[in-house]
Amino acid sequence: MDASEIGTMTIPMNEKIDNLLDDATTGNARLGNRHDSNAQPFIRIENLSKEFDGVTVVDSVNLDIYRGELFAILGGSGCGKTTLLRLLAGFETPSTGRVIIDGIDMTGLPPYQRPVNMMVQSYAVFPHMTVEKNVAYGLKKDGVDKTQIGEQVSQMLSLVQLSGYETRKPHQLSGGQLQRVALARALVKKPKVLLLDEPLAALDKKLRERTQFELMNIQDQLGITFVVVTHDQEEAMNLATRIAVMDDGRFVQTGTPTHVYEYPTNRFVADFVGTTNMFEGTVSRIADEHLLIDTVDFGDIKASPTPGTNVGNQVWLAVRPEKITISKESITSETTTCIKGVVTDLGYYGNRTIYRVTTETSAVIEISAQNQFRASEPILDSEDEVFVSWDLNSGIVLKE
Amino acid sequence: MRQRSTFLFTTLAFGYAFLYLPIVILMVYSFNDSRIQSVWNGFSLRWYASLLDNAQVIDAALLSLQIALISATIATVLGTLAGLSMTHMGRFKGRLLFTGLIAAPLIMPEVITGLSLLLVFVSTEQLIGWPESRGTMTIIIAHITFSMAFVAVIVQSRLSTVDKSLEEAAMDLGGRPYRVAIDVTLPLIAPAMVAGWLLAFTLSLDDLVIASFVSGPGANTLPMVIFSKVKLGVAPDINALATLIITVIGIGVVIAGFVMQRRERARITEYQATR
Numbered sequence: 001m002d003a004s005e006i007g008t009m010t011i012p013m014n015e016k017i018d019n020l021l022d023d024a025t026t027g028n029a030r031l032g033n034r035h036d037s038n039a040q041p042f043i044r045i046e047n048l049s050k051e052f053d054g055v056t057v058v059d060s061v062n063l064d065i066y067r068g069e070l071f072a073i074l075g076g077s078g079c080g081k082t083t084l085l086r087l088l089a090g091f092e093t094p095s096t097g098r099v100i101i102d103g104i105d106m107t108g109l110p111p112y113q114r115p116v117n118m119m120v121q122s123y124a125v126f127p128h129m130t131v132e133k134n135v136a137y138g139l140k141k142d143g144v145d146k147t148q149i150g151e152q153v154s155q156m157l158s159l160v161q162l163s164g165y166e167t168r169k170p171h172q173l174s175g176g177q178l179q180r181v182a183l184a185r186a187l188v189k190k191p192k193v194l195l196l197d198e199p200l201a202a203l204d205k206k207l208r209e210r211t212q213f214e215l216m217n218i219q220d221q222l223g224i225t226f227v228v229v230t231h232d233q234e235e236a237m238n239l240a241t242r243i244a245v246m247d248d249g250r251f252v253q254t255g256t257p258t259h260v261y262e263y264p265t266n267r268f269v270a271d272f273v274g275t276t277n278m279f280e281g282t283v284s285r286i287a288d289e290h291l292l293i294d295t296v297d298f299g300d301i302k303a304s305p306t307p308g309t310n311v312g313n314q315v316w317l318a319v320r321p322e323k324i325t326i327s328k329e330s331i332t333s334e335t336t337t338c339i340k341g342v343v344t345d346l347g348y349y350g351n352r353t354i355y356r357v358t359t360e361t362s363a364v365i366e367i368s369a370q371n372q373f374r375a376s377e378p379i380l381d382s383e384d385e386v387f388v389s390w391d392l393n394s395g396i397v398l399k400e
Numbered sequence: 401m402r403q404r405s406t407f408l409f410t411t412l413a414f415g416y417a418f419l420y421l422p423i424v425i426l427m428v429y430s431f432n433d434s435r436i437q438s439v440w441n442g443f444s445l446r447w448y449a450s451l452l453d454n455a456q457v458i459d460a461a462l463l464s465l466q467i468a469l470i471s472a473t474i475a476t477v478l479g480t481l482a483g484l485s486m487t488h489m490g491r492f493k494g495r496l497l498f499t500g501l502i503a504a505p506l507i508m509p510e511v512i513t514g515l516s517l518l519l520v521f522v523s524t525e526q527l528i529g530w531p532e533s534r535g536t537m538t539i540i541i542a543h544i545t546f547s548m549a550f551v552a553v554i555v556q557s558r559l560s561t562v563d564k565s566l567e568e569a570a571m572d573l574g575g576r577p578y579r580v581a582i583d584v585t586l587p588l589i590a591p592a593m594v595a596g597w598l599l600a601f602t603l604s605l606d607d608l609v610i611a612s613f614v615s616g617p618g619a620n621t622l623p624m625v626i627f628s629k630v631k632l633g634v635a636p637d638i639n640a641l642a643t644l645i646i647t648v649i650g651i652g653v654v655i656a657g658f659v660m661q662r663r664e665r666a667r668i669t670e671y672q673a674t675r
Contacts, residue, residue: 091568111571124569128587137583138573171666182569189573 040103042067042225043088043193048097049249050083057083059249060097065242070219070226072240074233076272080249081229085195088227089118102192112141117186118195121202123178125170131157131181132166138189156188159218176207183215187222196228200235212238233273237261245269266400270318277324277365279317283309290335290392293317297363301337306397316398321368323394326355326380331389338389341365343382355380357388423646430639437634447640457625457641464605464622467536471543472600478544479551479600480593484581486552487559499556505549514613517542521614534616542614543604550603551596558592559585591663598656602649 041064050058057080065071075081086092088099090111099106106114117138126134132153139149157163160180170178179199186194199215200208216239219226230236236243237257244254245268253260253269264270267278281295286309290302293315303317325331331338344364345356355367365388380386430448434441451457482502489495505513521538524530531538562585570580586593608623615624626638 089572091572111568112574112576116572118569118572120565120569122563122565124563124565126566126570126584128584137570137575141574141579185569185573 041065042069042102043227044098044100045088046098046100048084048087048099049095050080050087050092051095056249058087058094061249061251063244063251063254065225065227067225068223069241070216070228070239072228072230072236072243073246074230074236074243074273075246076231079246081231081246082197084246085118085197085227085229088193089116089195090114091118115192116195117189117191117193118197119182119186119199121198123182123202125173125178125181125185127170129170130166131162131168131170131173134170134181135185135188138185142189152188153184156184159187159221160184160214175202176211179203179211183218187218187224190222191224193225193227196226198230199228201230201232208235215239237273243273245272247272262396264318264396264398267316267318267398270396270398275321275366275368276318277321279319279363281315281317283311283313283315286311291397293397297359297361298337298339301395302335302392303395303397304393309397309399313399318396318398319390319394321354321366322352322370324365324367324388324390326357326367326369326386326388328380328384328386330387335392336389337392337395338387339365340385340387343380343384343386346378346380346382348378353378355386357386426639427643427646430636430643432636432639435636437636447636448644451637451640451644454637456620457622457637460620460622460625461641463536463619467539467543467621468601468604471540471547471604472597474540475544475547475600476551476593476597479548479596480555480589482548482552483555483559483589484585486556502549502552502556505546506553508546510607510609511613513546514542514610517545517610518613534614535619538614538616539611539619539621542610543600543607546610547600547603550599551593554596554599555589555592558589562588591660595656595660598652 043063043065045061045063045065048058048061049056059080061084073081073084083092087094088106090106090109090113094107097107101115106116111118126137129137135153135156136149139152144152154163154166157166160183162177162180162184165173165177170181173181179202183199196215200211203211212235215226228236228239230239237260240257242254242256243260244251245260246252247268253265255263260269260273264273264276270276271278279293279295279297279301281293281301283291284294284300285292286305289305291305291309293301293303295301295317301317306315309315330340339359341357341359343355344358345354347354350371352368352370355369357365357367359365367388429437429440431443431445432440433444433446486495486499486502517538521531521534525532566584566588567580570584571577575583606623607621608627611621611624615621620628622641626641629635629638
């Protein structure tokens with residue numbers, strides 16, 4: 001459990017996440033291999049800070065990453081994620097703190113002495129060298145034997161499916177091919193850690209999705225620890241074994257994708273990762289099997305018991321759009337919250353439809369419904385009177 | 401519409417006539433058989449032949465070429481180093497001032513540059529006994545000082561367009577800073593260095609004022625010889641010499657333009673490919 005404790009998770013929640021992790025490990029072999037709770041951290045970031053002209057960009061970050069993990073740092077632009085990656089690569093020197101990789105203190109070492117390679121967003125493929133020379137560059141600098149270089153380069157090029165492109169110049173390649181050259185160039189050195197800064201941001205949607213799976217396969221084959229920086233939460237969730245959500249230079253939550261999505265610990269994470277309906281209120285009663293929140297918009301709403309909450313606390317109830325049911329009839333049950341409203345907006349995405357329902361108190365609730373059955377007409381239309389409902393276990397009670 | 405194009409055509413014709421008529425006249429008269437400038441006496445190549453016999457002019461031309469080659473090469477090395485360090489120093493107090501100081505010789509009147517250099521040479525001669533006499537060496541040094549500024553400015557502007565992440569990538573792959581400069585930076589700024597060298601070469605070949613100040617007995621560059629000859633009246637063999645120089649420079653400019661255009665086109669496709 002060590003690994004998922006980092007971050008701001010509260011201790012009583014552990015049980016829940018333990019179960020979650022068990023589910024995940026049985027269902028997902030990829031994650032299972034990686035997540036050895038007893039392992040020593042491979043990368044240890046200790047109290048790392050970086051200031052530029054008095055502005056703190058990275059603010060006392062602590063993080064352990066384990067061998068073979070595909071770790072994602074997720075955050076909006078300007079949150080300090082790229083600076084953190086550059087601190088790991090050695091392009092920036094930290095104001096305070098240390099970076100330890102495989103037991104060796106890297107702080108103060110220049111980039112060319114670190115067992116770490118980085119792939120930047122622009123790929124930075126050398127424009128005056130052929131594909132082959134680009135990939136061979138790092139090995140040459142290491143003084144690897146010429147025949148060895150040739151062998152390893154052609155191996156790596158076939159791994160990234162660029163065999164036959166050896167003598168091409170970068171300006172003859174497409175964006176996706178450049179990305180693979182950059183990847184091969186970094187991987188051929190067999191670094192202990194590969195850092196990827198927005199590796200897929202420059203590719204179009206279809207190619208991005210395909211490349212995500214390719215990246216995971218390559219990482220699986222080589223067993224190199226990957227640290228990916230991205231602003232794209234879907235990319236982070238799909239790629240990573242664990243995610244750290246970063247805001248304003250700090251980690252606000254660290255955990256597995258499921259953990260971060262289903263059990264956000266604060267409003268920022270709930271809102272940044274996926275979409276969330278957020279209802280403000282105060283805890284009015286705590287019972288054994290539920291607690292009651294007096295919300296501003298809908299009065300009393302039942303929520304699952306949350307440790308650490310007391311009567312009178314200001315809280316936010318977060319409910320994911322896909323966990324809300326929309327129907328023409330009201331649903332009544334002990335554990336269900338049902339609210340009446342009118343469909344004011346709807347967006348049809350083919351596989352799902354997003355409804356925005358305005359309630360009598362003019363609060364807006366977003367619902368995402370899977371279009372499970374074929375229909376030529378939408379089942380619900382604008383101006384339809386509807387009931388939205390969710391189970392008390394679907395709501396997340398957030399205190400900050 | 402028709403009228404407007406006539407007007408444009410006329411202004412264009414006048415403009416080009418203004419620029420190139422004197423040169424054309426000079427070139428035409430270099431083939432004039434007559435000794436007197438203004439009288440056309442039929443086509444002849446005799447002035448070109450007499451030029452070849454004129455040892456003074458040939459020596460001066462060779463000296464000028466030698467000075468230009470050496471000073472352009474050294475200026476390119478020093479100017480590139482200056483440009484590199486200016487862009488790689490990062491931000492520091494007074495950076496703008498130093499950048500300005502590098503470019504200052506570009507606008508400095510030649511008379512002042514020449515005079516100040518002469519003063520330097522005279523005082524170092526008195527202080528440390530060097531240079532023993534002024535001549536080829538002092539001209540080379542003087543030419544390096546002012547053409548270095550041109551190279552530095554050209555290299556610096558090219559460097560500012562070079563993606564810094566390329567150098568970082570090379571360093572990340574294990575290249576030490578000086579290897580990165582040789583492997584990545586230099587190949588990328590090579591066109592600017594070539595342009596800088598060509599400019600330094602022409603500036604040196606062209607210079608009369610500064611060379612006159614710092615030259616000593618026995619070291620006469622081509623511009624100095626031409627100028628002194630013209631003072632005694634324009635000799636037709638000088639026309640022939642000028643025609644030769646213009647032809648050589650013209651060919652050089654056309655080649656340089658062609659090469660640069662091709663490089664620029666390659667750069668644009670490269671740029672579009674990476675988008």
